[in-house]
Amino acid sequence: MASLGETAISPEILTARRMAWLRFRSNPVALLGAFMVLSVVFCALFAPFIAPYPEDAGNMIDFATRHSAPSAEHWAGTDKVGRDILSRVIFGFQVSLLLVVGVLGLAVPVGAALGLAAGYFGGWTEFLITGFTNVMLAIPPLVMALAVGSVLSQTLVNAMFAIALLWWTWHARLVYRVAKSVAAEDFVEAARLAGASHMHILLREILPNCVAVISVKTTLDAAFVILFGATLSFLGLGVRPPTPDLGSMVADGRQFLPEMWWGVLFPALGIFYATLAFNLLGDGLRDMFDVEV
Amino acid sequence: MASGFVEFLIRRALGFIAVLLVLSMMIFALARVVPGDPARMAMGPAASAEQVQAMREQMGLDDPIVEQYVRFLRGAVQGDFGISLISGRPVTDEILRLLPATLELVIVTLLLMIVLGVPLGVLAARYRNGWADTLLRIVSMIGVTMPAFLVAILLQLFAAYYLSDWPLLGRIHQDFRSFEGPTGFYIVDGLLMGRLDIVGSALQHLAFPALALALAGIGQIMRLTRSAMIENLRRDHVQTLRSFGVPDRIVTFRYLFKLSSIAPLTIMGLEFASLIGNAFVVEMVFSWGGFASHGLESIMQNDLNAIMAVVMVSGLFFVVANLVIDILIGVIDPRIRLKEGH
Numbered sequence: 001m002a003s004l005g006e007t008a009i010s011p012e013i014l015t016a017r018r019m020a021w022l023r024f025r026s027n028p029v030a031l032l033g034a035f036m037v038l039s040v041v042f043c044a045l046f047a048p049f050i051a052p053y054p055e056d057a058g059n060m061i062d063f064a065t066r067h068s069a070p071s072a073e074h075w076a077g078t079d080k081v082g083r084d085i086l087s088r089v090i091f092g093f094q095v096s097l098l099l100v101v102g103v104l105g106l107a108v109p110v111g112a113a114l115g116l117a118a119g120y121f122g123g124w125t126e127f128l129i130t131g132f133t134n135v136m137l138a139i140p141p142l143v144m145a146l147a148v149g150s151v152l153s154q155t156l157v158n159a160m161f162a163i164a165l166l167w168w169t170w171h172a173r174l175v176y177r178v179a180k181s182v183a184a185e186d187f188v189e190a191a192r193l194a195g196a197s198h199m200h201i202l203l204r205e206i207l208p209n210c211v212a213v214i215s216v217k218t219t220l221d222a223a224f225v226i227l228f229g230a231t232l233s234f235l236g237l238g239v240r241p242p243t244p245d246l247g248s249m250v251a252d253g254r255q256f257l258p259e260m261w262w263g264v265l266f267p268a269l270g271i272f273y274a275t276l277a278f279n280l281l282g283d284g285l286r287d288m289f290d291v292e293v
Numbered sequence: 294m295a296s297g298f299v300e301f302l303i304r305r306a307l308g309f310i311a312v313l314l315v316l317s318m319m320i321f322a323l324a325r326v327v328p329g330d331p332a333r334m335a336m337g338p339a340a341s342a343e344q345v346q347a348m349r350e351q352m353g354l355d356d357p358i359v360e361q362y363v364r365f366l367r368g369a370v371q372g373d374f375g376i377s378l379i380s381g382r383p384v385t386d387e388i389l390r391l392l393p394a395t396l397e398l399v400i401v402t403l404l405l406m407i408v409l410g411v412p413l414g415v416l417a418a419r420y421r422n423g424w425a426d427t428l429l430r431i432v433s434m435i436g437v438t439m440p441a442f443l444v445a446i447l448l449q450l451f452a453a454y455y456l457s458d459w460p461l462l463g464r465i466h467q468d469f470r471s472f473e474g475p476t477g478f479y480i481v482d483g484l485l486m487g488r489l490d491i492v493g494s495a496l497q498h499l500a501f502p503a504l505a506l507a508l509a510g511i512g513q514i515m516r517l518t519r520s521a522m523i524e525n526l527r528r529d530h531v532q533t534l535r536s537f538g539v540p541d542r543i544v545t546f547r548y549l550f551k552l553s554s555i556a557p558l559t560i561m562g563l564e565f566a567s568l569i570g571n572a573f574v575v576e577m578v579f580s581w582g583g584f585a586s587h588g589l590e591s592i593m594q595n596d597l598n599a600i601m602a603v604v605m606v607s608g609l610f611f612v613v614a615n616l617v618i619d620i621l622i623g624v625i626d627p628r629i630r631l632k633e634g635h
Contacts, residue, residue: 131311137563138312138615139319142570143588143607147600150592151323227440231574234442235589247440254446254578258453268443275438 020288030284036277044093051087059242070262077262079252085262088244089270095156095245096274099229100222102160103167108218110164111171112210116202118172119179130176136169142231149237159238163228167221174217174293175210182209212289220282220293223275230271246271298623305619309612316608317369321362324597330354331597335378365601374602379594384602387587392606393477394464394583395572398506399610401480401499402568403561405507406514411557413511414518418526418553419545429515436512441571445505445578452501459497462580466494502579506571510564514557521553555626562615569607 024030048054052075062082070077076086118129141163148162182188183206191205230247232238239245241252246267253263286293332348333340340348349355352375353364368374374384416425435444452459460466465479469491474482480499483491525531526549534544573585580586584606591599 132315134308135312135315138309138566138608138611139316140566140569140607140611142567142573143604144319146573146589146592147320147323147604150595150600151326223437227438231440231442231571234440235574235577236593247442250443250446257446258450261450264446264450268439268447271440271443272438276434279434279437 020290023290024284024288027284027287029280030287033277033280033282033284036273037281040093040274040277041097043090044097047091047094051084051090053084053087054091056083056087057091057242057244067256067260067263069260076266077260079249079263080256085249085266088249089246089266091244092246092249092267092270093274095239095243096226096229096271098156099160099163100225102157103164103225103229104218104221106160106164107167108171108214108221111168111173112175112207112214114168115172115175115177116179116206116210119176119181120183120198120202120206122180122183126176129172133169133172133176136166137173139166141166142228145228145232146235146237149232154237154240156239156243159229159232162232163225167225170221171214171217174213178210178213179206182206212291213293216282216286216289216291217293219278219285223278223282226271226274226278246274302616302619302623306616309616312612313605313608317366317605318362320601320604321365324601325358325361331378334595334597335376335381369602369605374605375598377591377596377599379591379596379599384599387599388584388602388606390477391582391584391587394581395576395585397464397478397480397495398499398502398576398581398583399568399572401503402506402510405503406510406561406564407557409507410511410514411518411554414515414557415522415545415550415553417515418519418522419541421523426519429512429519432508433512433516436509439508440574441505441509442574442578444508445502445575448501448505449578459501460494461501464495464498464581464583465491466498469494502575502581505578506568506575509571510561510568513560513564517557517560518553521556522549525549525552551625555622558618558622558625562618565614566611569610 043050047057051057053060060081060083062078065074065078065082066080068074068078068082074084074086076084076089079085079088114129114133118126118133144166145159145162148165149159152158152162188201188205191201196205226246229238230245230250233245233247234251236248236251238247241248249267250264250271253260253267256263330345330349332345332352332354335352336345336348353361356364372385374388376382377384377387380387413425413428417423417429420426439447449461452461465472469479472479472482472488472491474486476482476485479495480492483489483495522545531544531548534548535541569585572583573589575581576583576585577589584603588600588603588607590596591603
């Protein structure tokens with residue numbers, strides 16, 4: 001009987017957080033997503049050590065091996081100047097993840113701060129912020145990013161800036177919705193009566209209630225940012241060669257279709273793998289926190 | 294229609310005008326921080342400093358910035374965006390010439406999204422966990438994991454290998470290139486003039502670009518239709534109908550269908566923004582030669598006036614599409630029409 005007592009989880013220990021973790025752990029799809037995301041991050045961090053031909057990430061040219069089909073030496077074949085495509089895809093994850101970190105690092109805090117302020121203060125603050133957010137939401141993001149990208153010189157940092165410029169709106173809207181409903185709760189009123197400052201209420205009372213939606217949305221967004229960045233560089237407006245970006249690799253490979261299919265297929269699989277990873281993880285987190293984004 | 298709905302529409306329209314105003318300010322501000330002199334660009338590298346200065350004055354580039362903005366806005370309202378810095382022709386003429394190509398593609402895409410997305414969503418709701426549900430999962434997954442340009446390229450690759458006679462590029466068979474109709478829409482013109490061969494060729498060329506553009510939206514519309522159907526199925530009046538023995542088919546298509554088409558319609562408005570963006574990519578892959586390709590070209594060549602016009606026209610598209618959707622929802626759902634605008 002003692003062993004039974006140990007395995008059974010007593011109701012005191014079963015906190016909301018623990019339940020969420022149990023839900024996540026028992027969801028194979030979420031675990032698969034987490035594993036895939038970790039593998040992408042791992043590839044990006046240790047690309048120089050994992051890639052079979054790390055020197056091919058740059059401006060290497062080796063015409064002897066150009067356009068070779070997948071083989072034992074080059075698992076994913078080589079591109080038009082003989083660079084190993086597998087190596088470039090692995091380095092491409094680095095570029096994609098840098099973009100994700102840059103864009104979301106800018107957009108999420110800005111959006112969350114505006115959403116919090118609008119939801120908590122109400123009145124004119126709410127009117128101005130929600131109004132501005134709605135206006136920005138109506139701008140086709142790709143068109144704006146193209147325009148910004150054309151104006152600024154084409155570097156990774158500028159691409160981040162161009163994407164982040166419109167990205168914060170989604171987070172602002174989401175956090176606003178949650179913050180507004182939380183701000184009406186009794187414990188917020190209690191904190192106010194106890195003399196807590198606005199800053200304290202915003203950061204310690206309301207923000208923790210928004211963490212779940214923010215983290216789910218951010219994870220799902222990571223996939224979108226990868227897609228978006230790839231689309232920009234496919235059009236020749238994101239990251240400049242020779243930086244190995246998945247989108248520009250597809251654009252390069254496209255010129256040699258349909259004969260040299262590997263030039264498109266493997267970078268495309270790279271995009272697919274990374275976006276699928278973040279989507280599965282995001283869906284898993286959504287089920288775990290049981291939130292709507 | 295009730296006055297509440299009219300008031301709601303007016304408020305929406307005012308909001309959309311605000312959208313266009315802010316958009317115009319942003320794109321104008323952006324155009325003024327560009328490195329490089331638009332006058333120099335218009336004149337070419339061979340022009341002398343005096344000639345460039347004369348051009349600067351002609352273009353009003355030395356005027357106060359607010360004055361320049363007001364001039365830009367006044368022109369934009371009248372559909373005048375100045376001349377292209379590259380071709381020297383009025384920007385608006387160029388856009389109007391290319392607009393039908395893009396509109397034809399976008400409208401067919403939207404139809405495809407509705408025609409495929411809504412019924413498949415209904416089927417997925419009726420036969421849960423059946424084949425339609427599986428299809429829904431696959432299409433939604435493609436929608437969130439594959440950028441439109443990849444879908445477009447894969448479709449092209451598929452056609453190249455398995456449909457050797459299928460046209461991969463352009464809007465129409467080259468024998469019909471010289472064909473010109475009153476509207477510029479090949480399908481409409483072909484029908485008007487009774488040229489079914491032209492309609493057929495246009496449709497054949499449209500199929501893959503439209504599918505590539507529509508795929509992401511189809512997944513979303515399917516998912517929304519499905520969840521709306523399931524939610525509405527639980528409603529009292531629907532349950533009452535079923536308990537009276539009204540056949541499932543009639544319940545589904547007479548009573549549930551209309552009710553459940555509101556959610557997907559709402560999302561189409563937002564979807565439209567990414568549709569315009571993706572049109573840039575898909576037009577490029579299929580050498581469509583429309584408004585979006587033109588925009589891309591202008592962006593590549595830093596043709597400022599054309600870029601500003603393309604962004605403004607894209608914004609206008611979005612705004613008009615959303616207004617149309619608002620009206621449609623009001624027509625379908627009397628609760629929104631009769632209620633005070635929210």
